[in-house]
Amino acid sequence: MFPLISHPQSWTLFLDRDGVINKKLPDNYVKSWEEFEFLPHVKESLALMRTFFGRVIIISNQQGIGKGIMDEADLNDIHRKMCDEIALYGGFIDRIYFCPDLAERNSQNRKPATGMALQAKKDFPDIEFHHAVMVGDALSDMEFAAKLGMVAVYIGDDKQIIQNNKHKIDYVFNNLKEFSDFIYENNHK
Numbered sequence: 001m002f003p004l005i006s007h008p009q010s011w012t013l014f015l016d017r018d019g020v021i022n023k024k025l026p027d028n029y030v031k032s033w034e035e036f037e038f039l040p041h042v043k044e045s046l047a048l049m050r051t052f053f054g055r056v057i058i059i060s061n062q063q064g065i066g067k068g069i070m071d072e073a074d075l076n077d078i079h080r081k082m083c084d085e086i087a088l089y090g091g092f093i094d095r096i097y098f099c100p101d102l103a104e105r106n107s108q109n110r111k112p113a114t115g116m117a118l119q120a121k122k123d124f125p126d127i128e129f130h131h132a133v134m135v136g137d138a139l140s141d142m143e144f145a146a147k148l149g150m151v152a153v154y155i156g157d158d159k160q161i162i163q164n165n166k167h168k169i170d171y172v173f174n175n176l177k178e179f180s181d182f183i184y185e186n187n188h189k
Contacts, residue, residue, distance in 0.1 A: 012124075012132040013053040014117065014145075017060040017096075019137035020155050020176055021046075021082070029064030031074055033081045045180035046091035052183050053133075055124060058096040059116040061140070065100035072100070095123060111136075112143035135179060142168040153179055 018024045023037045030036050050056060058079075064070045079096050086093060097116040101107035109115035121127045134145035135153040139161050145152035146168045154162065154169045155176060162172055173179040 009052070009054045010128075010131055011053050012055040012057060012120075012127050013049060014120075014132060014134045014150065015056065015058050015176075016111075016134075016136035016138065016141050017058050020135055021058070024137075029062075029067075029069055030078065031064060031070040033078050036078050036082065038082075038085065039175060041175070041177035043086055043089035043091060045176045046086050046093075047089045048180045048184055050091050052187055055094045055127065056092065057094055057120050057124075059111065059120070059144075060096070060098045061103075061110050062098040062100050063102050063110075065098075066102040066105075075100075095120065111138075112140040112147065114144060114147050117144070117148055135176065139165060139168075155179070 015021060018030065021039065021042050022030060023039055025035060046056065062075055065072060065075060075098065083093050083096075097109075097119055099107055099109040099111070099116060101110050103110065107113065107115070109119075117129065121129070129148040129150055132148070133151040133153055134141055134148075135155060136142065136144070137155045142152045142154055142165055144150075151170050152168055153171045153173065155173055157174060162169060171179070171182075173182065
C-alpha cells in the first residue's frame with residue numbers, strides 16, 4: 001500500500017519535467033513555448049494530486065542552456081506559461097528548480113546529484129525527504145530519489161531500466177495520470 005494513506009498533505013511531490021509533464025523531443029530540447037506539449041491528462045492529474053501533496057515541486061536538468069541552444073529567459077517563459085496552464089485546471093506548482101549545467105561538469109545540482117532537492121529544503125524547511133515522492137522517466141531520477149530516501153516512481157515502459165533497477169524503483173506507471181489515479185484510489189478506500 002502506498003505510504004501517503006496515513007499522512008496526506010505532509011508529503012512533497014517532486015516531478016521531473018520532460019517525459020513526465022511534457023513530451024520529450026527526440027535528440028533535442030524544448031526551447032520555446034511553441035515546442036512545449038503537455039502529455040495527455042497531465043493538467044488534470046496535477047490538480048488531483050495537489051489535493052494529496054502539501055507541496056509540488058519540479059526539478060529538471062536543462063543542459064540546453066549550458067549548450068547555448070536556449071537561455072534562461074526562454075526557459076522561464078516556458079515555465080511561466082506551463083504554470084499558467086496548470087493553474088487553469090486547479091493545479092499549482094510551488095517552485096521549479098533547474099540545472100543548466102552540462103552532464104560532463106558533474107554539477108552537484110544535476111540529477112542524480114541532490115543539489116536541487118537541498119535547495120528546495122532550504123527554501124521550504126518543512127520538506128522531509130522520507131515524506132517525499134520523486135516521479136521521473138529516467139534512471140537519474142530514480143537514483144536521485146534513492147540518495148534522499150524518497151519514494152521512487154518511474155514513468156515509462158523501458159523494460160531494461162525497470163528490470164535492472166528494481167532496488168531503486170518503488171512503483172512503475174505508464175504516465176502521470178495512472179499515478180494520480182493510483183493515489184486517488186488509495187486515498188478513497
